Amino acid sequence: MSRLQLKNVSKRWGSFVGVDNFDLDIADQEFLVLLGPSGCGKSTTMRMIAGLESVTEGEIWLGEKMVNKLDPKDRDISMVFQSYGLYPNLTVYENIRFPLRVRKVPKEQHREMVMKAIEMVELEEFMDRRPAELSGGQRQRVALGRAIVRKPTVFLMDEPLSNLDAKLRVSTRAQIKNLQSKLKVTTVYVTHDQIEAMTLAERVVVMNSGRIQQVGTPTDIYNDPANTFVASFIGSPAMNLVEGKLQDGLFKGPGIRVEGLPKHASGNVTLGFRAEDAEIVPSGGQIAAPMYSIELLGEASMITWRIGAGLVSVKTNKDYRAEIGDVVEARIPAEICHLFDTASGERIKT
Known part of the structure; x- marks a missing residue:
C-alpha cells in the first residue's frame, strides 16, 4: 500500500514561507503532478516527501507510517532528478545496479533485477557504455532505470525532462507514462511545463506562492479553472x-x-x-x-x-x-x- 498523505504541511525559513499548509491525499498507484512557476514551492514539497528537507509543520504519511523523522534511505522512495546524477566512471549496468549495492540486496539477485529494469527502459544495447557515450534522452532513461530497479513504494520525479530537446521530451514523456502504468507505483512528478502536466497526470496540483491553487483532473482544471492564476497558467495559449x-x-x-x-x-x-x-x-x-x-x-x-x-x-x-x-x-x-x-x-x- 503506497498511499501518500500530506497533512497541513508547511516549510518556513525564518519569515519566508516556502510551502504553506499543503494538505493532500495521494491515492495508491496515482500519477500526480505538482505544477507551477519557479519558486512556487513544488520542488520543496517533493523534497520534504523525500526527506531532503525537514517539515516545519504538519505530517507526511506513507501508508500507515508517519515518515517525518525517517532518513531518506528509510522511506522506500526513489527520486529522479533533473540533472540525472549518474556516476561517470560506471557503465549503464553498474549505474542501475548501484542502489542494490547500497541497500545490500543479495548479489545473486542483482543480475535479474538490473536486466529487468534495463529492458523496461529499453537500454539493452547500451548497458556496457558509460554516461559520456550516451545522449541526453538515454541518460535520463538510465536515471529512470536506477529509480525502478529496487521497486520502491513511491517515485518522485523532479523536472526530469527539462534538459531534453523538444523531440526527446515527447518520446521520453510517453515512456514515463507507459512505465508508470506497467509498474503501478504511486508517482509524484514536478514540472513547470503545463503540457507535461496535462498529458501525464491523473490529477494536477497547481501551486503558486507556496499554496495550492487548485487540485483536479487535467480536464477539470482546463475547463473550470478556480481562479485567474490557474486560467492564465493552463493552456497553450493561456x-x-x-x-x-x-x-x-x-x-x-x-x-x-x-x-x-x-x-x-x-x-x-x-x-x-x-x-x-x-x-x-x-x-x-x-x-x-x-x-x-x-x-x-x-x-x-x-x-x-x-x-x-x-x-x-x-x-x-x-x-x-x-x-x-x-x-x-x-x-x-x-x-x-x-x-x-x-x-x-x-x-x-x-
Whole structure:
C-alpha cells in the first residue's frame, strides 16, 4: 500500500514561507503532478516527501507510517532528478545496479533485477557504455532505470525532462507514462511545463506562492479553472482574460461586448474564454478590432488583437488570410465564457 498523505504541511525559513499548509491525499498507484512557476514551492514539497528537507509543520504519511523523522534511505522512495546524477566512471549496468549495492540486496539477485529494469527502459544495447557515450534522452532513461530497479513504494520525479530537446521530451514523456502504468507505483512528478502536466497526470496540483491553487483532473482544471492564476497558467495559449464591468448579463470591456451572461453577478469582473472556443466571423462579432498578429500553427491559425492593456487570441482555420491592421471580428458566445472576480481573482460560480 503506497498511499501518500500530506497533512497541513508547511516549510518556513525564518519569515519566508516556502510551502504553506499543503494538505493532500495521494491515492495508491496515482500519477500526480505538482505544477507551477519557479519558486512556487513544488520542488520543496517533493523534497520534504523525500526527506531532503525537514517539515516545519504538519505530517507526511506513507501508508500507515508517519515518515517525518525517517532518513531518506528509510522511506522506500526513489527520486529522479533533473540533472540525472549518474556516476561517470560506471557503465549503464553498474549505474542501475548501484542502489542494490547500497541497500545490500543479495548479489545473486542483482543480475535479474538490473536486466529487468534495463529492458523496461529499453537500454539493452547500451548497458556496457558509460554516461559520456550516451545522449541526453538515454541518460535520463538510465536515471529512470536506477529509480525502478529496487521497486520502491513511491517515485518522485523532479523536472526530469527539462534538459531534453523538444523531440526527446515527447518520446521520453510517453515512456514515463507507459512505465508508470506497467509498474503501478504511486508517482509524484514536478514540472513547470503545463503540457507535461496535462498529458501525464491523473490529477494536477497547481501551486503558486507556496499554496495550492487548485487540485483536479487535467480536464477539470482546463475547463473550470478556480481562479485567474490557474486560467492564465493552463493552456497553450493561456485563457484570454479581459477586465470590464458586468451589469444585467451584459459585459463591457475595452473593445469587447458580450450579452447573455448570468445576471446574479455584477460589477468589476474579468471575462475569460479559450482561443479555440471562439470563432472568426465576417460581421456581428463581440470583438471588432484591427488584427495585431496572425500566426500559422500548422493545424490552425492564431489571430491576435490588442484589447485594452493585453492581448486576446482566437484560433481559426489554417487557410485564413488577413493582413496586420485589418479589422477582424470574432464571435464569443456567452456559454463559452468564464467569469472571475477582478479583485480576488476567484471564479464566480454560474
